[in-house]
Amino acid sequence: MTEGPAYGPDDIVRGLSLPRRVGLLVAGLGGLAAAVTIGLLLATEPGGLPLRTRIAFLAMIGIGTAWAGFAGWALARRPLFAVDRVIAAWLAVAFSALMTVGMVTVAVMRAGPAGVLAVGGLGVALTVVASVLLARARAYRSALLARRHELERQHG
Amino acid sequence: MDRVRRDALLVVRAQLGDRRSLAELVGYWHEPVWRYVRRMLDRADLADDVSQEVWAGALKALPALKEPERFAPWLFTIARRSVMNHLRDRYRQADPLDGEPAGDDDVAAVLDQAQVIESLAGLPVCEREVLILFYLYDLTLEECAQVLAIPEGTVKSRLFRARRMLRDHMIEKGYSG
Numbered sequence: 001m002t003e004g005p006a007y008g009p010d011d012i013v014r015g016l017s018l019p020r021r022v023g024l025l026v027a028g029l030g031g032l033a034a035a036v037t038i039g040l041l042l043a044t045e046p047g048g049l050p051l052r053t054r055i056a057f058l059a060m061i062g063i064g065t066a067w068a069g070f071a072g073w074a075l076a077r078r079p080l081f082a083v084d085r086v087i088a089a090w091l092a093v094a095f096s097a098l099m100t101v102g103m104v105t106v107a108v109m110r111a112g113p114a115g116v117l118a119v120g121g122l123g124v125a126l127t128v129v130a131s132v133l134l135a136r137a138r139a140y141r142s143a144l145l146a147r148r149h150e151l152e153r154q155h156g
Numbered sequence: 157m158d159r160v161r162r163d164a165l166l167v168v169r170a171q172l173g174d175r176r177s178l179a180e181l182v183g184y185w186h187e188p189v190w191r192y193v194r195r196m197l198d199r200a201d202l203a204d205d206v207s208q209e210v211w212a213g214a215l216k217a218l219p220a221l222k223e224p225e226r227f228a229p230w231l232f233t234i235a236r237r238s239v240m241n242h243l244r245d246r247y248r249q250a251d252p253l254d255g256e257p258a259g260d261d262d263v264a265a266v267l268d269q270a271q272v273i274e275s276l277a278g279l280p281v282c283e284r285e286v287l288i289l290f291y292l293y294d295l296t297l298e299e300c301a302q303v304l305a306i307p308e309g310t311v312k313s314r315l316f317r318a319r320r321m322l323r324d325h326m327i328e329k330g331y332s333g
Contacts, residue, residue, distance in 0.1 A: 005190040006204045009183040012211045013175065079219050083173030141172065147224075148168045155161050 028071020029095040035064030082141040089134035096127040167224035229302040283318035
């Protein structure tokens, strides 16, 4: 039997590059942060907004949510290796912190102390969750590095 | 460095995110996986589809592989699952002769790879796959048992039966024992 596969190993590994994953993460987290912040802005608006403005806000929320959904779907279909997990967790921490600052700023300008507390609490909770994910990702990577050193030492 | 150790190191490096090690690992196993699927399915175009499905599943699950030393049986388990999904209608789980004692016989003497490959297509799926894993990919009995999800004793008895069937098949084609 001299026949062989019609595709090569490169075809299998293609699509797993680090810049592509980071790009997806940035797009997804950025979309999510934008959707949440604009949603909050819309929800806390004391006076009625003009119809066009409301439509524009809703469209932006839709676009942000769509990017977040697409990035989540695309990343879930691909393996997330240790270094990817660490990068993803760092990005999540950064975007959570950024989103918290944005939400609290909006709340300070447009809502009372209860609103500030509510969005501040939500932001802090998200940042804490992201930080826990970061700690776990770093621990996982450290364990793998130790395993790699052990294997390299054993096998020269 | 033997196969198991080489794979373990490549798996751990790939799990860390080293794309070159991942490419190397895929490069080593790309053709064996395809050939396994091809011999089980007997259609090249279907083998392409199924082996791509195997790699998609394997790469997705690779970061969670806890025992990198068991990469080969783990990979062939995924391959087998994909193949069986395509063979489900024809594949018979029943193995009425399981437990038949394994033993050395004169068949081993004539089992070189070329003859095995040539005669494989004539064997039933159960017997064909155990011969492929054991003789063509040099998996150990323990590894075959993991891939096939059966006890080692059953692997031995299935191998025993497969070699007898292969011997009969080869004698029919004019090979001498």
